[in-house]
Amino acid sequence: MINFFRKTAVLFIGLVLASWLPTTLAASKILIPAAPRVAASSYFLMDFNSGRVLVEKNADKKLPPASLTKIMTVYVVFRELSNGHLTLDEKVTISKKAWQTPGSRMFIEVNKQVAIKDLLKGVIIQSGNDASVALAEHVAGDESTFAALMNQHAQRLGMTNTHFENSMGLPHDNHYTTARDLAKLTQALIREFPDYYKWDAEKEFTYNNITQHNRNKLLWRDESVDGVKTGYTEEAGYCMVASARRNDMRLISVVMGTASENARANESQTLLNYGFRFFETHKLYDAMASLTEARVWKGDSKKLQLGLPNDLFVTIPRRHFNDLKAETQVDNRITAPVKEGEAVGTLNVTLAGDVIINKPLIALTTVAKGSLIQRLYDEALLLMEH
Structure with a gap:
């Protein structure tokens, strides 16, 4: 049982560290250069660890993902x-259907x-549609059942604007996702x-004496x-999810609907450079x-x-x-029993006067009811406070 009288403690970040919640900082206090212009139908940039969104445009617009679909395919596997x-x-065992699949191929x-x-590398590095179908059939029996499994994982990951119809990204009216959802998926993967x-960083893969190069141009630039995936269909345009790590910071970028192979690489690089x-x-x-x-008590x-x-x-x-400052707010009338994991306070962090964090503080252990004597003693103390 917790009442609403609270005690407050202020912690300075230089001594005790804190966390974040996305918000817009007052422009008059901290100046951040405007996000770059990106020539894409939709784009998104976020930090991998904190989840903070740094740049977005049309991030929740449902679009055909082309071979970016395969990020989910390999995630399921x-x-x-x-x-x-x-x-x-x-x-x-490779089926005739997998072998006949059109588009980019591993040549199984x-x-x-x-x-x-080998099939996974064929999907990740070579973007093989044939390898995607082969994996889908092996995991789920057929591709439609595998697509249902993909959708279950999408729902679990909070990809609320996503629906898959196949494992490779060939066009279908009911096959779509968003830049935001692809970033969530990549973060989870x-x-x-x-x-x-680590296979995403490999620049080439040889199978059946045929060497094919990774279409992610940023791996060379x-x-x-160190990843992640490119895609193209006429409906989707040129798309790309990229991730990069510099020192201890990792970013994930998504561009959808760019004009060319070079454009998707250039626009992805622009986003990453801005973030870092x-x-x-x-x-x-x-x-x-x-x-x-x-x-x-x-x-x-x-x-x-x-x-x-x-x-x-x-x-x-x-x-x-x-410039960060942390403040904890804790109820000073916490009464047993208290379960481990129960929310019993709040952590707030401010930057230049703006709240950028609001996280619940939880009990790290369980506290059971005390003995009758202890309960009566504490009750007397509480009565004396009033």
């Missing part, structure tokens, strides 16, 4: 691998057996499967870029680290440590880290 349902060396042959690892994600030049990201609090302490313990359930990062304009 990675999930199956991590769950132990598949192995990288497992062989897949019908009835041949191909390792899942990199976070959950860092070892598999910018050594900080004008923003910086810091890890602030570790998950489950104690940030403050609260008094607990009528419990088997008088003290309760409060913290945050997840690691927290902040992305802010460069050279303004020392």
